[in-house]
Amino acid sequence: MPSDESFVAVTCTAPVNIAVIKYWGKRDEELILPLNSSLSVTLHQDQLRTTTTAAISRDFLEDRIWLNGQEEDVEQPRLQACLREIRRLARKCGSTGDEDQHLLTPGPSDRVHVASVNNFPTAAGLASSAAGFACLAYTLARIYGVEGDLSEVARRGSGSACRSLYGGFVEWQMGQRADGRDSVAWQVASESHWPQLRVLILVVSAERKPTGSTVGMQTSVQTSDLLKFRAEALVPARMAEMARCIQERDFPGFAKLTMQDSNQFHATCLDTFPPISYLNDTSQRIMQLVHRFNAHHGQTKVAYTFDAGPNAVIFTLEDTMAEFVAVVRHVFPPEANGDKFLKGLPVTPVPVSDDLKATLAMEPVPRGVQYIIATQVGPGPQVLDDPDVHLLGQDGLPKPRPAA
Amino acid sequence: MPSDESFVAVTCTAPVNIAVIKYWGKRDEELILPLNSSLSVTLHQDQLRTTTTAAISRDFLEDRIWLNGQEEDVEQPRLQACLREIRRLARKCGSTGDEDQHLLTPGPSDRVHVASVNNFPTAAGLASSAAGFACLAYTLARIYGVEGDLSEVARRGSGSACRSLYGGFVEWQMGQRADGRDSVAWQVASESHWPQLRVLILVVSAERKPTGSTVGMQTSVQTSDLLKFRAEALVPARMAEMARCIQERDFPGFAKLTMQDSNQFHATCLDTFPPISYLNDTSQRIMQLVHRFNAHHGQTKVAYTFDAGPNAVIFTLEDTMAEFVAVVRHVFPPEANGDKFLKGLPVTPVPVSDDLKATLAMEPVPRGVQYIIATQVGPGPQVLDDPDVHLLGQDGLPKPRPAA
Known part of the structure; x- marks a missing residue:
């Protein structure tokens, strides 16, 4: 020793x-x-x-x-x-x-x-x-x-x-x-720049992801013309616009561009050959839920983004988090262990209005979302x-x- | 009167x-x-x-x-x-x-x-x-x-x-x-140009399509940069290549480009805002099935294409149709009325080899595909x-x- x-x-x-x-x-x-x-x-x-x-x-x-x-x-x-x-x-x-x-x-x-x-x-x-x-x-x-x-x-x-x-x-x-x-x-x-921003991770599936991102990227670079176009012609302006939204704490702008960029990334995956698909039916339902929630409120209050897997990452502001968590619980009713459905930051339970339920017009699907992790923007690496x-x-x- | x-x-x-x-x-x-x-x-x-x-x-x-x-x-x-x-x-x-x-x-x-x-x-x-x-x-x-x-x-x-x-x-x-x-x-x-070509329609869902194509197209034109790029920069070469594949009855070339173009179309739908998604989990499974079937045979023997809905249209040649139908039956076991599962052209039942089942590595999912219509290339309008x-x-x- x-x-x-x-x-x-x-x-x-x-x-x-x-x-x-x-x-x-x-x-x-x-x-x-x-x-x-x-x-x-x-x-x-x-x-x-x-x-x-x-x-x-x-x-x-x-x-x-x-x-x-x-x-x-x-x-x-x-x-x-x-x-x-x-x-x-x-x-x-x-x-x-x-x-x-x-x-x-x-x-x-x-x-x-x-x-x-x-x-x-x-x-x-x-x-x-x-x-x-x-x-x-x-x-x-x-x-x-x-x-x-x-x-x-x-x-x-x-x-x-x-x-x-x-x-x-x-x-x-x-x-x-x-x-x-x-x-x-x-x-x-x-x-500390945007303290109202909140993040919800909707864990859809804890299975290993089907196509690893290293191999997936290589195939996309080799086969997707849309990926090359996106990288060269579209991303530079999106970078500038996203930085502006963050600097100005423009949530609707930040949210819309976040969703658009997630969708465009997954579009290039689908344009890959053989195609790569990370979004499943539950992911698609979450996307639909977010768009209908925003439509109900007449403004973009929630955004989704998806990486190389079916889990959704949701951005919203402090004042909307409780209502959106309630909506997720409504559309994806938790199993018996409902008390473990929400992890991380505490969220006060609130009811979902009948009006909002009617706008969503989505049949509840049990077990679509396994659990939610509520978190926020944080600091970089730390020494313990x-x-x-x-x-x-x-x-x-x-x-x-x-x-x- | x-x-x-x-x-x-x-x-x-x-x-x-x-x-x-x-x-x-x-x-x-x-x-x-x-x-x-x-x-x-x-x-x-x-x-x-x-x-x-x-x-x-x-x-x-x-x-x-x-x-x-x-x-x-x-x-x-x-x-x-x-x-x-x-x-x-x-x-x-x-x-x-x-x-x-x-x-x-x-x-x-x-x-x-x-x-x-x-x-x-x-x-x-x-x-x-x-x-x-x-x-x-x-x-x-x-x-x-x-x-x-x-x-x-x-x-x-x-x-x-x-x-x-x-x-x-x-x-x-x-x-x-x-x-x-x-x-x-x-x-x-x-x-009469390519008499060996066969078409299988895999009816995944007979529900009304979620986004009508007229409205969907309008939204795509207004919001998808990838659609504009595809239309202007990519489609002309694809048209020429597809015509060549047809003239030369080059099935692997025809099949690959058919799949790529279907995927690219659905990619532009996903790049639309709000995004449009016509492919559901069953559609994705059919795509995976086709790629694995082709991989098993070491050549492109089957192609899929999807329009504005989850149904798959499969292209294959006469000599492959029976085996592919058997594979669809294996992965999507029909319900009790199995005799109504296949409509249209007659297809002789054949077994799926254990080897092929192993390559597919897909758990059977009942009721994913409602029924199959087997057909072929046909003539234009007729007067009765x-x-x-x-x-x-x-x-x-x-x-x-x-x-x-």
Whole structure:
């Protein structure tokens, strides 16, 4: 067992982000450079987060990694790209692993053990890889003493991970350079900019997604003419318009463009050959529900967006959240365990008016939505100071996980 | 009751057509001029047809029309446009309604009674309006003695109706003129050109379609940037390639492009705001089934296409039809009345190999597909000579309909 003196550990958390202008398709598979810029909202870590511990000890003979308690192959290319990149930056930052400072700043050549856990189901279409690689980049940077922007480290793990490096509203600018150095994330507005904004995740299915996004993107780039047109001709103006909506807290504008961009992303998936379909009948019903809810109110009070899976992410304002949750309960009646239907932020139950029910004109379908997570905009990655939270023990192995 | 001498009736039938390069969106709503050219396959009238009787009598005081036994408002604009157009052509053809020739050639100013029936469910996404208006144009032309191309008459009723004026493989060229005179249908290849081609209609739902195609197209033209790009930049090359595939009887090429164009059409529907979705989970399963079936065989042996509804139209060759029908029966087991599951052309039952079932890897879902209609490529409109088939009696009113 390594002695205390040669063991250093850092534990950080990182958030999930949800794109409102979607990223789909790479112009460089190796460097993970996107076909177009994208813009996302960072969700609060009180509800959804990845926690990662990185530990270094002179006694470690090799890099090792555990995800949700299971050891994974450390040789997987994307993980290796992150590790190479952070060590390159560590060398650049002058972190040489000098003997005297060893306890504070391990050197780039030191082997690292990493353990990471999500507090939400992996691969359920909730962008777990984005939070995971952002957390990895952030934690490795802390332990290797790397300062400055970590977009490239996170991006090499999973493109959209660079957007989880910041809180609030984040743009990943596609960049122009062949080496990708200008393909970086930056904060458009902080997490305190629009405090009324609320987010509801409608978990439609926790099954693994049918087509992984890496393979899906490749097929789309190869076969969809609509995707190329969207990326080149349509996204630039949408990026500018979305940034304006956020700056001005223009909810109807933000909501409409969010829905349009989600739909256009899924349109390019359908234009892919063979076609990719992430939306199922429940997703479609949720879309219809949102449009009818807005029509009833005569204004755009709620927006949906869907990533590479059937789950809906709903944006609304504080004053509308309770009514929309009630409407979801009406259209998708929860099963017997109705008390577990709503997780996250508390939402006061309100009735749905007969008038609204009549406008919706939708027959209730039990079990369409499994549960709802209510959350809001949140900050970027955080360092946890309490050594008790480390996921790795002094022996460099994962601690036994507490019962859920 | 009018006397025999002053009563003339003509009865014709016309086919349904299925577009393999899709029409969606008008550049002129009044003249019904399309944003892009389209190409269709005419289905055989042994299985799917509209039958229309037009009758003229000096005793008729007004134009009247009955659809499937119900009298309809003859003032509806599209019907009026057809009637105006056929009377304009009748005057041009010199059919003046001369007294001596009256029994053979009624004049343009004579009032007409029309009765029309489909032998398939109306508005079930089977392009009933195309067959209906083609049959109307063709029947009116016979009774008013109009010769030549009837594209404009049919088109004014329903755009795609002009494609039902010909058998085999038909192009509706978009045309360039503002008055629409060059927006006409013509036959790319006759119904005897590709005798091995077979068509299966998988009826998924006979409910009325959620968004009518007229309104849907308008919304798409107003809101979908992808639709404009498709129409201008992509369809012209697809038209040429589809014509080549048909001329050369290149089934894999025909099949792949048919699927791609169906998917792209539905992609532009999804890019519409609010989005339009005609494909449901059963439609998606059929698409997946086709791709897996083709993957199993290592070649494209089957294609799907979907119009403005969830029903699938399947193209395949004679030698593959029995196996594909068996596969549909396997994935969508018929209800108790399994003997009514397959209508139209006879198909010999064959077993599905365990190997194929394993490749499909799809759990059977009862009641997904209601029934299948097996058909093939067929001829254009026909005149029926037997006066017993007239849908209108000598009194100018619909005859009692025979029990189904």
